[in-house]
Amino acid sequence: MDEVGECSHANTADDIWAKLVPSDSKYSDIEIRSNEVVVSSQITNSSLDKHEWCKITRNSDLRSAKMQNKSSNALLVDEAIVQNDDVIDIQCGSEIILGPAGEGYMIYRFKVMPSRESCKQQLQIGIDVEHARCSICLNIWHDIVTVAPCFHNFCNGCFSEWLRRSQEKHSDVLCPQCRAVVRFVGRNHYLRNIEEDILQADSSLRRSDEDIALLDSYSSIRSNLVIRSGKRPRRKRARSPMGVESDGLEVQCIQCGSEFSGFRCNQDTVHLQCQACGGIMPSRTDSSVPQHCVGCDRAFCGAYWHSEGVSGSNTHPLCNRETFMPIAERTISRIPFLAHEKNRHEQDITETCIRQIGKSLQEVISEWIRKLNNREIDRTRMPLNHAELINAGTYVCSNCYDKFVSFLLYWFRITMPKHLLPSDALRREDCWYGHACRTQHHNEEHARKRNHVCRPTRGTDM
Structure with missing residues (x-):
């Protein structure tokens, strides 16, 4: 890799601010040290010859760059075609293919490295003091211990005394906060640091020396402790x-x-x-x-x-019937957030199409449920277990119903006649990676400009 130009930022010779990471792990990363570099590497997988193919210039935000195509080939950057001498912005995660098609050409991922200054910055964690109190004594934790499997936290002395009394009276030890059976207890050194930071920030929360001495006298948990259950297994x-x-x-x-x-x-x-x-x-x-x-x-x-x-109980948790119902008995009034891989642009287009044909969302879904029952739909992409068993009478939870509706809306869209699509949607080209495209999740412009309700023509059909 040849580097040209002077560094306009305080980079040392050892600083690597970005890398080009090849998709094939048998090739080495290309490390970028200067703020402006001309990159040379092999262009295809079959040739060892190195060619100059791009110039990368670091942007002032230090988190992105401009890339100029110096190759005689057209490059593909996040599936956009970049001709010779054209310039395009690249972000951390941008995919760069060194040719007009992925087959046989090298593929790189642009990765921005964390700066030395950002690595030194301390992570600031906000915590509500009320969430740092022991539920037994209601004071800020002291010598904190955590119980499992519920992961609630207590003072060592408080829980030690609870443990002693519980083992005298009961076959199982129950969590003082949620009454779950405790199987394990151990000291939590990470939360102990947070405890100390809280007390340093607000000294009024500190206990007296006499209280601390009394609490320490009760403490019996010195190392991780496995708590045996009683003689009879309980539900x-x-x-x-x-x-x-x-x-x-x-x-x-x-x-x-x-x-x-x-x-x-x-x-x-x-x-x-x-x-x-x-x-x-x-x-x-x-x-x-x-x-x-x-x-x-x-x-x-x-x-x-x-x-x-049984319709309700004041002492026992019970679900209402709407949480678990047959598909045919459910109703829906809005497109699920999960639809079209959470791509809101595709969701808006689908909503427009439904209005265009003069139907409600519920009517469209009911129609496609009938097609599903008649085995008119390929179930390969249905994101649910036991896809072959699912029909209108199948009981599903609310989350799985949203996934099911999203699956049906995919089929609704790909079978939609083109003349019923909005005019701006008609002008879009299909994304090569189709519904499996990952760029649509982090690149708003790409999500808007390309059609992603289609089958992939490159990569793996997921």
């Missing part, structure tokens, strides 16, 4: 609703204490925890009511408790 505890005290006892499912629809839990009943509300329900292999979302395989309790005639 997984649900997350308690806000404001509900459980008095140190685990919350069980409603059917552990009452009979509904002829069923009541016994000692051998296996339970599931709902992924939406954290509530507990029995795992029922004898019931036809779905308890798992087909799209993500997670458990949800809305359909089960609805079928049992």
Whole structure:
């Protein structure tokens, strides 16, 4: 690599402010040290000859650069064609292909290195003091310990005393804050530094020397401690609703204490925890009511408790039915955020197309659900588990339904007659990488100028 020109910034000879990283790891990175460089390297994968192909000039923001094509070939920069002597701005992450097509040509990724000054800057972390209090003594942590698997934090002395009393009275040790069964406790050196910074910033939060001495006398946790469970395994505890005290006892499912629809839990009943509300329900292999979302395989309790005639409880977390329903019974009024790979320009075009044909979003989705049921759609790209099993009657959670609708909107768009597309959308060329394009996520101009509701013609069809 030949370098020309003088450095206008305080770069030393050892400073590397950017790199050109080849897509093939068998080739070395091209390190850029000066603020203006002419880059020479091999152009194709099959030739070892090096050629001068671009000039890179660092921009004043120190985070981007201008690249001038010095090659006789057209270059591709973030899929835009750059002819000989043309100049284009490149950002960290920009993809550069050294020819008019990717096949056989070297591909580089432009990477800006962190400056020496930014590396020295200390990371500033904001924390609400109320989140740094022990829930047992309500003071700022002292000699902090963290319990697992819930990861709540306490003073060493406070939790040590709780641990001693719990092991005297119960077979399991429950978290003082959430009542989850504690399996592990250890000192947290990282949060101890934060504790010290808080007290240094506000000395009024410090305890007296007598309080500290008393707390230290209770402390018994000196190293990581694995806490054995009691003799009898206990059911997984649900997350308690806000404001509900459980008095140190685990919350069980409603059917552990009452009979509904002829069923009541016994000692051998296996339970599931709902992924939406954290509530507990029995795992029922004898019931036809779905308890798992087909799209993500997670458990949800809305359909089960609805079928049992349980509509609400002041002491047990329960989902409403809308969290877990058949696809055909769901309604939708807006395009999901996930649609078209979160590309808002494509979402706006789809919304315009729906208005153009005089239908509502719900009508369009219902029409494409019928096509799905009739096996008229290729399900290869459906971003859900068990795609072949999904139909109008399938129970899915709200998140999976949004993914399902996004999948149908993709098919709606690619089958849309061109004369129904907005005029500005008609003028756009297809992106080579189609729906799998990564540039659309960080380059607003590229996301707007190219059509991404299409199949990739380069790269991997994901």
